[in-house]
Amino acid sequence: MTSIRGRRSPGRMPLIAAATGGTPSRRPVWFMRQAGRSLPEYREIRAGRGMLESCFDPELVAEITMQPVRRHDTDAAILFSDIVVPLRAAGIDLDIVAGTGPVIASPIRTARDVASIPRLDPASVGAVTAAIGMILGELADEKSLIGFAGAPFTLASYLIEGGPSRTYEHTKAMMLAEPELWHSLMGRLTDITIAFLRAQLDAGVDAVQLFDSWAGTLSKAAYEEFVAPHSSRVMAEVAEYGVPRIHFGVGTGEILGSMTDVGADVIGVDWRIPLDEAAARVGHRVAVQGNLDPTVLLAGDDAVLEREIDRVVAAGRRAVDAGAPGHIFNLGHGVLPNTDAGVVTRAVELIHSL
Ligand code: CP3
Numbered sequence: 001m002t003s004i005r006g007r008r009s010p011g012r013m014p015l016i017a018a019a020t021g022g023t024p025s026r027r028p029v030w031f032m033r034q035a036g037r038s039l040p041e042y043r044e045i046r047a048g049r050g051m052l053e054s055c056f057d058p059e060l061v062a063e064i065t066m067q068p069v070r071r072h073d074t075d076a077a078i079l080f081s082d083i084v085v086p087l088r089a090a091g092i093d094l095d096i097v098a099g100t101g102p103v104i105a106s107p108i109r110t111a112r113d114v115a116s117i118p119r120l121d122p123a124s125v126g127a128v129t130a131a132i133g134m135i136l137g138e139l140a141d142e143k144s145l146i147g148f149a150g151a152p153f154t155l156a157s158y159l160i161e162g163g164p165s166r167t168y169e170h171t172k173a174m175m176l177a178e179p180e181l182w183h184s185l186m187g188r189l190t191d192i193t194i195a196f197l198r199a200q201l202d203a204g205v206d207a208v209q210l211f212d213s214w215a216g217t218l219s220k221a222a223y224e225e226f227v228a229p230h231s232s233r234v235m236a237e238v239a240e241y242g243v244p245r246i247h248f249g250v251g252t253g254e255i256l257g258s259m260t261d262v263g264a265d266v267i268g269v270d271w272r273i274p275l276d277e278a279a280a281r282v283g284h285r286v287a288v289q290g291n292l293d294p295t296v297l298l299a300g301d302d303a304v305l306e307r308e309i310d311r312v313v314a315a316g317r318r319a320v321d322a323g324a325p326g327h328i329f330n331l332g333h334g335v336l337p338n339t340d341a342g343v344v345t346r347a348v349e350l351i352h353s354l
Contacts, residue, residue, distance in 0.1 A: 008136070008141055008204075008206065009141060010144075010206055010243070012025070012141065012142050013028075013075070013141075013142050013143065013144045013206060014026050014027070014028035014075045014142065015028040015030070015075050015076045015143075015144040015146075015206075015207065015244075015328055016144055016206060016207065016243075016244060017326070018287055018325075018326030018327060018328050019207065019244035019246070019265055019266050019287050019325070019326060019328065020244060020265070020287075020325065020326070021287070021325035021326060022326070024326070025142070026075070026352050027313070027327070027329055027351055027352060027354065028075040028076070028328050028329065029074055029075055029328070029329035029330065029348055029351045029352070030074040030075055030076035030077075030078065030146070030328070030329075030330060031068070031072075031074065031330055031331050031334070031335050031344065032078070032248075032330060032331055032333060032334040032335070033333075033334030033335040034068035034072065034074060034078065034335055034344070035064050035065060035067055035068050035078070035080045036334075036335065036337065037337035038335050038336070038337060038338070038339040038340070038341050038344060039067055039068060039071065039341050040341065041067050041071075042064060042067055045060065045063065045064065046064075050095075050096075051082065051096040051098065052082070052084075052085070052088055052095060052096050054080075055080070055081050055082055055085050055127075055128075056085075056089075056127040056128075057127065058127045058128075058130040058131040058134060059131075059134070061079070061080050061081065061127065061128065061131035062131045062134035062135045062138070064080040065077050065078070065079055065080040065131070065135050065145075066135065066138055066139070068344075069139070069143060071341065071345060072341075072344055072345045072348045073345075073348055073349075073352075074143075074348060075142075075143055075144065076143060076144040076145070076146050076206075076207070077135060077139055077143060077144070077145050077146065078145075078146040078148065078209070079128070079131070079132065079135070079145065079146065079147050079148060079200065079205070080131075081128060081148070082096060082102070083102075083148075083149065083150025083154065083155060083158075083211055083213075084096065084102045084150070084155075084158065085125070085128065085196075086120050086125060086149065086192050086193070086195070086196035087155065087159070087192065089120060089121075089124040089125045089196075090117070090118045090119065090120045090121075090124065090192055091118050092104070092117065092118075092159070093105035093106065094158075100163065100164060101158075101163065101164045102158045102163060102164070103162065103163045104158060104159055104162045104163065106162075107159065107160060107161065107162035107170070108156075108159040108160055108185065109160065109170065109174070110181075111181055111184075114181060114184050114185045114188065117185070117188045117189070117192075119188075119191060119192070119195070120191070120192045120195040120196060122195055122198070122199045122202075125196060125199050128199065128200065128203075129199050129200065129202070129203040132145065132147070132200060132203035132204060132205060133203060133204070136204050144206040144207055145204070145205050145206050145207075146205065146206070146207045146208065146209055146246070147197065147200030147201065147203075147205030147207070147208045147209075148200075148208060148209040148210070148211055149193045149196045149197050149200075149208070149210060149211070149234075150193065150210075150211050150212075150213075151193065151210045151211060151212035151215065151227075151230075151231050151234065151247075151249075152186045152189040152190045152193055152227070152230040152231065152234070153186070153212055153214070153215050153218075153226075153227045153230070153231070154211060154212050154213050154214050154215065154249075155189045155192075155193070156171060156182075156185055156186060156189055157171045157214050159185075159189075160174060160185075168214065168217050172222075175222065175226045179226070182226060183226075183230075186226070186227075186230040187230065189230070190230045190231075190233050190234055193210075193234050194233070194234055194237040194238070197210075197234070197237075197238050198237070198238065201238060201241045201243065205243070206243060207243050207244040207245075207246060208238060208243060208244075208245055208246065209245075209246040209247075209248055209268070210231065210234060210235070210245065210246070210247050210248070210264075211248055211249070212227070212231065212247065212248070212249040212252075212259070213248070213249055213250055214249070214250070215227060215249040215252055215255065215259070216249050216250050216251030216252040216253075216254075216255070216270075217251070218255070220254055220255050220258060223255045223258050223259075224258050228258055228261065228262050231247075231259075231262040231263075232261075232262040232263055234262075235247075235262050235263030235264065236263055239263065244265040244266055244287075245263065245264055245265045245266070246264065246265070246266040246267075246268055246289055246328075247259050247260070247262065247264035247266070247267055247268060248267075248268025248289070249268070249270075250270050250332075250333050251270060251272065252269075252270070253269075253270075253272050253273045253278070253281070256269070256278055256281045256282050257281055257282055257283070260282040260285060260286055264286055265286055265287065266286055266287040266288070266289050266326075266328060267282055267286050267287075267288055267289065268289045268290055268291075268330070269288055269289065269290035269291040269332065270290065270291055270332035270333055271290070271291050271292065271293035271294075271331075271332030271333075272332070273291075274291075274311075274315040275288045275290060275291055275312065275315040275316045275318075275319045275327065276315045276316075276318035276319045276322060277315075278290070278291070278319070279319035279322060279323075279324040280319075280322065284319070284322055284323035284324045286324070286325065287324060287325045287326040287327065287328065288316065288319050288324055288326075288327055288328070289327070289328040289329075289330050290312070290329075290330050290331070290332050291312060291330065291331070291332040292308060292309065292312050292329075292330070292331050292332060292347075293308070293331070293332055294331045294332065294333055294334065294335060294336050294339070295336070296308040296309075297331075297335065297336070297339045297340075297343050297344060297347060298336060298338065298339060298343075300340075300343070302346070305343065305346065305347060305350065306350060309347060309350050309351055309354070310354065312329065313329070313351070313354050316329070329351050
């Protein structure tokens with residue numbers, strides 16, 4: 001595999017080796033939300049600056065992306081951004097409210113609302129691609145830079161509900177009662193997601209993760225009919241870059257096979273099922289990523305930390321022994337803001353030492 005930029009060698013990166021059935025030089029680990037409020041240096045640099053504003057400041061994006069890599073020695077950096085950044089860049093009026101998440105000024109509910117969703121001009125995410133260039137200049141050659149985007153379903157859920165939701169009632173109502181409108185909305189979001197990922201890939205990211213964080217709210221039948229065709233198009237449109245495509249959602253144990261079928265190279269797993277069970281569910285076709293419960297890092301007890309990390313490592317080993325191409329250690333979801341940064345560093349050391 002050759003990198004677009006030609007300078008970095010993906011074959012020497014533990015994360016890429018694990019994703020592609022190679023032999024990693026050490027067990028690769030990174031954490032979703034590794035950049036963020038668990039880090040004092042993050043809280044300091046973000047003080048008085050809005051989240052979205054920060055995502056469009058290349059120096060700040062590069063600095064925040066590198067903070068957890070410097071502190072914890074993780075095997076990957078994940079671009080500091082947010083799933084709603086391309087929506088904002090395309091001109092949709094929304095904000096990220098601290099403690100809440102994305103909030104949409106006018107929820108998308110009608111045919112007219114859907115028709116108003118613009119395309120993404122790659123130039124409008126120039127701050128993101130500039131940040132990627134800076135990060136690649138600093139990141140050690142054996143560490144991977146992961147780009148990402150929200151999957152069309154998870155983006156649609158925010159746009160339709162107007163913000164975070166527990167029931168996804170407006171989203172599911174549109175899906176079921178107005179399937180044509182639904183597919184038209186999903187088509188537009190798919191175009192935005194593809195454009196955002198391609199911009200990051202053109203700038204040189206080493207892997208991409210598609211976050212369908214809330215897809216676990218759907219039945220398998222609903223996922224396959226209303227979501228999979230669109231996520232498949234995303235995966236197909238970035239396949240030519242030849243970089244690993246990671247696919248992640250929370251509570252997706254029952255749809256892991258379908259989420260793999262859309263064209264993933266690595267399947268992200270939350271803490272609800274063991275990794276060897278997850279690998280079996282996807283027929284050992286792809287590498288697995290996960291799946292320590294993020295609250296383990298809050299337990300404040302070294303023996304518990306060791307035991308729970310051991311449990312994940314052992315299940316990852318069984319998955320690989322049974323035929324999965326590899327295991328990338330991660331949490332089952334993001335680092336919780338109250339997590340002690342020292343515990344995260346200790347966890348990375350343990351994972352590397354086992
Ligand atoms: O993982 C990383 O370190 C990279 C950065 C990242 C952020 N958002 C930064 C962020 C990534 C990968 C995301 C993706 C994202 N954003 C997802 C998918 C991942 C997941 O968690 O399932 C989702 C669903 C969102 C939407 C969103 N944005 C939520 C739910 C929140 C949290 C709200 C809150 O304040 O608790 C955000 C805001 C956000 N995105 C923060 C960060 C660091 C917190 C903002 C802050 O620090 O003020």
